[in-house]
Amino acid sequence: MEVSFKFDGSYLVGTEFLSPAELVAEAQAGTLLVTLTAAERGGVHADTPQPTLSVPAVGNFLSDGRPDLPLLPGDNPMQLEARHVRAFAQILVDGQVVSGSVSCLGGSFSPTCDSGRIQVSLDQVPPPGTHLLQVQNRNLLLSNELPILVQ
Secondary structure, X not given: OOEEEOOOOOEEEOOEEEOHHHHHHHHHHOOOOOOOOOOOOXXXXXXXXXXXXXXXOXXXXXXXXXXXXXXXXXXXXXXXXXXXXXXXXXXXXXXXEEOEEEEEOOOOEOOEEOOXXXXXXXXXXXXXXXXXXXXXXXXXXXXXXXXXXXX
């Protein structure tokens, strides 16, 4: 079944219009399963791929097999695996731009970090809880969301 967002804020689900609250209620009740896809925006080319973030893979898993996600404030700055991250990338936490810095560890930005490892330093640690970290190359694509934990 196709779902389309309408400019009035409703969703067309098949032939029925649903409000955002109705759409969420249908999903929570298990009567609607939605996979969201989007078209690539204009101006994006193969030479400007989406940045990706991940935690270092070797030996950094907890005893239950979960990845060792950054735990702040102790892990600020965060050392991460990264691809296609450029110098002066913006930092976002929970979808909002925040102040901080991104540096290339053991390499240089030419034009992306050639070592595959970056350090992200937040000027202000978010409140306790789970948050989503992203970077965005200037006027280009956002990275994937990487969960970070704050004590």
